[in-house]
Amino acid sequence: MDLKTFEAGAWAVLQEAASDPQAGFRYLTLCTVDALVQPQARTVVLRQCADDHRMLTFHTDVRSPKWQEMAANPQVTVLGYCHQRRLQLRLAGRVECYAAGSDVSRKAWRALPQHTRQTYTGGPPGDARTTANEAPDPTAAETGESRFGVVIVRVSVLDAYQLQRNENQRALFHYSSMGALQESKWLNP
Numbered sequence: 001m002d003l004k005t006f007e008a009g010a011w012a013v014l015q016e017a018a019s020d021p022q023a024g025f026r027y028l029t030l031c032t033v034d035a036l037v038q039p040q041a042r043t044v045v046l047r048q049c050a051d052d053h054r055m056l057t058f059h060t061d062v063r064s065p066k067w068q069e070m071a072a073n074p075q076v077t078v079l080g081y082c083h084q085r086r087l088q089l090r091l092a093g094r095v096e097c098y099a100a101g102s103d104v105s106r107k108a109w110r111a112l113p114q115h116t117r118q119t120y121t122g123g124p125p126g127d128a129r130t131t132a133n134e135a136p137d138p139t140a141a142e143t144g145e146s147r148f149g150v151v152i153v154r155v156s157v158l159d160a161y162q163l164q165r166n167e168n169q170r171a172l173f174h175y176s177s178m179g180a181l182q183e184s185k186w187l188n189p
């Protein structure tokens, strides 16, 4: 395999995962650094992948701690492993965060199904509650949009690792801020 094929394959599987809930890279780990310089990681759903611009899109609640963490420090790492393909992708980059009122969030909100919108109608993520399940507030339906945020990661480095019996392969790819491939090289796995 050559570097070009390896890189194209990595982006193709991400692209695929953005529209396939069953795909291995559908659920990715988004890592931020908090105000105490503690690394933070959580699972997020890959909503879009603009592979030509090396951009990944996620949705979140702007009241969740990660939103403030990314506002203070936009450098993030996204990690995924597809068991079926035996492929690990580690993507480092900068986020752009779009809160309610922005064209980006308005457009994304319009495309969300009702049950997904519902997830933004509860209390602030991470706040304490008294029971495991709280009755949904029927009047809260419209307020979800004000809490909905879109996170776009512009990837600057991709570290791709293919597990293969006896011949693991690993390569590093660097991108410009516009997503142009600037450098690629094989690494020792």
Ligand SMILES: Cc1cc2nc3c(=O)[nH]c(=O)nc-3n(C[C@H](O)[C@H](O)[C@H](O)COP(=O)(O)O)c2cc1C
Pocket (backbone or CB within 6 Å): 027, 040, 041, 042, 043, 044, 045, 046, 058, 059, 060, 061, 064, 065, 066, 067, 125, 126
């Ligand atoms: C399978 C799965 C998918 C999730 N998808 C998202 C998501 O797309 N966006 C999101 O903000 N949180 C998602 N979560 C919840 C986060 O993992 C996390 O618990 C929550 O956003 C609070 O994160 P924070 O406290 O680091 O801000 C998901 C959790 C699971 C288990």
